[in-house]
Amino acid sequence: xxxxxxxxxxxxxxxxxxxxxxxxxxxxxxxxxxxxxxxxxxxxxxxxxxxxxxxxxxxxxxxxxxxxxxxxxxxxxxxxxxxxxxxxxxxxxxxxxxxxxxxxxxxxxxxxxxxxxxxxxxxxxxxxxxxxxxxxxxxxxxx
Amino acid sequence: xxxxxxxxxxxxxxxxxxxxxxxxxxxxxxxxxxxxxxxxxxxxxxxxxxxxxxxxxxxxxxxxxxxxxxxxxxxxxxxxxxxxxxxxxxxxxxxxxxxxxxxxxxxxxxxxxxxxxxxxxxxxxxxxxxxxxxxxxxxxxxxxxxxxxxxxxxxxxxxxxxxxxxxxxxxxxxxxxxxxxxxxxxxxxxxxxxxxxxxxxxxxxxxxxxxxxxxxxxxxxxxxxxxxxxxxxxxxxxxxxxxxxxxxxxxxxxxxxxxxxxxxxxxxxxxxxxxxxxxxxxxxxxxxxxxxxxxxxxxxxxxxxxxxxxxxxxxxxxxxxxxxxxxxxxxxxxxxxxxxxxxxxxxxxxxxxxx
Numbered sequence: 185x186x187x188x189x190x191x192x193x194x195x196x197x198x199x200x201x202x203x204x205x206x207x208x209x210x211x212x213x214x215x216x217x218x219x220x221x222x223x224x225x226x227x228x229x230x231x232x233x234x235x236x237x238x239x240x241x242x243x244x245x246x247x248x249x250x251x252x253x254x255x256x257x258x259x260x261x262x263x264x265x266x267x268x269x270x271x272x273x274x275x276x277x278x279x280x281x282x283x284x285x286x287x288x289x290x291x292x293x294x295x296x297x298x299x300x301x302x303x304x305x306x307x308x309x310x311x312x313x314x315x316x317x318x319x320x321x322x323x324x325x326x327x
Numbered sequence: 328x329x330x331x332x333x334x335x336x337x338x339x340x341x342x343x344x345x346x347x348x349x350x351x352x353x354x355x356x357x358x359x360x361x362x363x364x365x366x367x368x369x370x371x372x373x374x375x376x377x378x379x380x381x382x383x384x385x386x387x388x389x390x391x392x393x394x395x396x397x398x399x400x401x402x403x404x405x406x407x408x409x410x411x412x413x414x415x416x417x418x419x420x421x422x423x424x425x426x427x428x429x430x431x432x433x434x435x436x437x438x439x440x441x442x443x444x445x446x447x448x449x450x451x452x453x454x455x456x457x458x459x460x461x462x463x464x465x466x467x468x469x470x471x472x473x474x475x476x477x478x479x480x481x482x483x484x485x486x487x488x489x490x491x492x493x494x495x496x497x498x499x500x501x502x503x504x505x506x507x508x509x510x511x512x513x514x515x516x517x518x519x520x521x522x523x524x525x526x527x528x529x530x531x532x533x534x535x536x537x538x539x540x541x542x543x544x545x546x547x548x549x550x551x552x553x554x555x556x557x558x559x560x561x562x563x564x565x566x567x568x569x570x571x572x573x574x575x576x577x578x579x580x581x582x583x584x585x586x587x588x589x590x591x592x593x594x595x596x597x598x599x600x601x602x603x604x605x606x607x608x609x610x611x612x613x614x615x616x617x618x619x620x621x622x623x624x625x626x627x628x629x630x631x632x633x634x635x636x637x638x639x640x641x642x643x644x645x646x647x648x649x650x651x652x653x654x655x656x657x658x659x660x661x662x663x664x665x666x667x668x669x670x671x672x673x674x675x676x677x678x679x680x681x682x
Contacts, residue, residue, distance in 0.1 A: 238580070238615045245611050247600075259674060268672035275680035276621055276651045276668075280614070283647060284551045292681045321551055326602045327610055 195249040195314040199226040200235050204262035205296045206254025212300030213307075220307035223314070224252060231255070232292075233266025237277040240290055244281075247323040250314040252306075253292035260296065267294070288317060328525055329508055329518040330490075330501025335379040338491075338498060342407070343372040344514030351405035351431050351510075355391055357381040362450035363443060366391055368404075382407055382435050383456035383493065386446035387473060390629045392416040392572040397424050405431040409440065411479065411627035413487040414660020415572035418623045421667050424575050431510055432487030438462060439476035442632055456493075474641045475628020477541040482534050483527055486660060492525060501525055545642050557643065558613055560636040563606045567630035567640055568616060573623040573659075581612050617647050622668045623659050624648035654680060 201207040207228050213220065229235060232255030240251045253274060255267040274292050281287040291310055295303050333341065345351050346369075356378065358367045364384045369375060391408040392415035398404070406416060413434045419425040438457050440446075446453060449470050457465070462472065471477070484490035488507030492499045500516065502508030511518060548557050565581065568574045580586040588596060588607055597603050626645035634640055652658065654677065655668040 237618050238611075241611055241614050241618070245614075265672065268674070269669065271677055271681065272655070272669055272672055275654060275677040277618055278680055279651045279654055280617055280621060280647050283549060283650070284554055285549075286551070325555075326600075326604050 193315060193319055195223050195311060195319075196247070197224045197250040197252055197310060197314060198243040198248040199224045199252040199254065200229055200232070200239065201226055201252075201254040201295075202232045202234075202256060202262070202267070203228055203230045205256035205260070205294075206232075206303065208297035209254070209295040209299050209303040212297065213303045214300075216300050218300055218304035220304040221311040223250075223311045224307055231261065231263050231266035232270035233261070233263065235270055235273070237273050240277060244286060244289065244320065245322055245327055247320055248289075249317075249320045249323075250289045250291070250310060252310055253290070254295050254303075254306075255292070257294040257296055289314065289320065328501050328503055329520055330499055330511060330525075331517050331519055333498045333500050333516075335498060338379045338382070339375060339377060341500065341514060341516070342375050342378050345405055345431075345510065346370065346372050346375075348513045350403075350513045352402040354405040354407060355394060356405075356407035357384060359384075362447040364388075364446070365443075366394065366408075368394075378407075379498075380455045382491065383438075384446070385438055385440045385453065385457050385472070386443045387440040387476070387628070387632065388443040389570060390415055390572040390627050392419055392425075393570060393629065395419070395425060395430065396572060396575055397577075398429075399424075399426055401426075401429055403429045403431060405433055407433045407435060407491075409437040410434050410481050410484055410486065411437075411475075411625050411660075412572070413484075414481065414625040415627060417486065417660040417663050418573050418625065418667075419575070420663055421665075422573070422575060422623070427663060428506075431489070431506065433489045433491060434484035434487035435491045436484045436493045437476075437479075437482045439472035439479065439482060441470070441472055445470065473628050473632070474545070474639065475626055475631060475645065478538050478545065478641070478645070479626060480535045480538045481660075483531055485525075490525065492527075494524065494527075499525065542646070545646070548642060548646075554610070558609060558638065560638055561609050561613070562636060563609055563612060564635060565612075566633040566635060567644075570629045570633040571620060572627065572629065573620055573625065574616065576619075580615065581608070586612070586615075613643070617644055620644065621648045621651040622655065622657060624652075625659050 243251050261267045278287045278290055293306050353368055353370045355368050357364045359381050364381050364386045391406055391412040413432045420427045484492050488504045490501050502511045548554050624644055628641045630644055631640040657668050
């Protein structure tokens with residue numbers, strides 16, 4: 185069989201967003217018709233503090249090319265301090281992943297419900313970044 | 328910090344005194360069986376035989392803190408152990424797996440330890456205790472201390488309620504906390520102020536410098552390929568988890584269906600991905616576990632000793648944990664009052680680590 189053209193790499197990004205800010209921000213990006221690459225698959229959490237770093241590891245080991253984590257701006261958490269704890273967890277997890285060169289596939293941003301623009305921009309940025317990095321090296325492996 | 332000098336012979340009297348005067352209801356301390364040294368939980372003073380010959384023995388079998396993990400009892404237990412074990416106990420107190428008021432932590436100076444089987448095999452050469460010079464001499468004969476001990480920066484006893492230090496051929500016993508000082512008074516030891524002597528700043532600096540040098544020498548796991556290669560022999564027996572003093576969940580994620588898929592679940596996964604390695608989730612297990620212990624790992628190396636496949640886990644768990652502890656400026660087991668990094672936060676911090 186012949187393959188006419190090498191297929192372009194389309195990154196798959198798993199997004200964990202909090203219900204109150206980033207998810208609403210993504211919603212706003214949609215309703216205000218902002219364009220952004222359709223690489224992200226969003227999983228809605230009630231709070232970024234709900235994110236068990238194991239989720240991120242599982243996504244990466246499962247072949248996700250990138251993991252995006254979105255929460256309310258620090259100090260504006262719906263549950264007062266959930267994102268403060270999340271920040272510490274993500275920082276620790278990324279420090280571990282850094283050892284294996286995986287940290288740049290995990291990115292978190294604070295995006296409020298009114299920042300549809302920022303959400304669209306971040307999605308663009310991240311999709312480009314991951315494209316540059318190429319596919320997740322764990323993807324094809326037998327794990 | 329108040330305490331007194333003791334002779335090696337008096338040490339037995341001190342431990343017996345703790346039990347006789349009801350300072351503690353029981354003691355966990357080392358005892359000798361032939362060439363070997365193990366821990367005993369002792370309540371009868373007759374069973375304490377020449378402790379001076381065992382408490383400094385440079386051997387590591389289990390982490391004593393692992394024994395008391397989850398003991399939420401009111402009886403008071405004294406633990407006589409090396410600094411890494413006491414540091415683990417302090418972390419367990421913070422994790423609410425141990426009651427602060429029902430343990431008396433007695434830290435003994437450590438000079439680095441041999442695996443217990445190595446110690447037993449070379450007992451004739453190693454003896455009851457070692458110092459720096461002796462360690463080097465043995466090293467030249469090919470008898471080396473554990474890797475975890477070689478990179479350990481906390482060999483001198485400076486935490487817990489009571490410290491038992493070896494200084495210039497003598498033993499100094501001192502209380503660090505009120506509970507410790509009260510315990511010393513209760514057994515009738517005079518409390519003299521000798522804070523300065525016990526600081527041992529120069530010795531500490533020397534140990535830290537040497538440890539860092541050793542750490543530099545360790546082979547690094549710096550890429551995914553390295554990691555895969557490193558874990559290749561892992562059979563997922565989870566011994567590293569079971570002997571870890573600070574891995575404490577009652578129900579581990581990796582004993583549940585999501586972490587340990589079987590049968591139809593596995594078939595589905597294999598269908599989805601074409602093929603999966605079995606037993607499944609090896610990489611997920613180690614990466615999740617290193618995250619779980621990253622702030623509390625005291626680098627005792629019990630995981631490496633317990634690995635039936637001889638994976639040098641000291642190059643993984645403590646090395647990665649140290650990087651995380653660095654960003655929180657946290658030293659596990661240093662201070663029982665200091666909150667665990669994941670239970671606290673600052674309003675402005677760590678933004679540079681997020682993206």
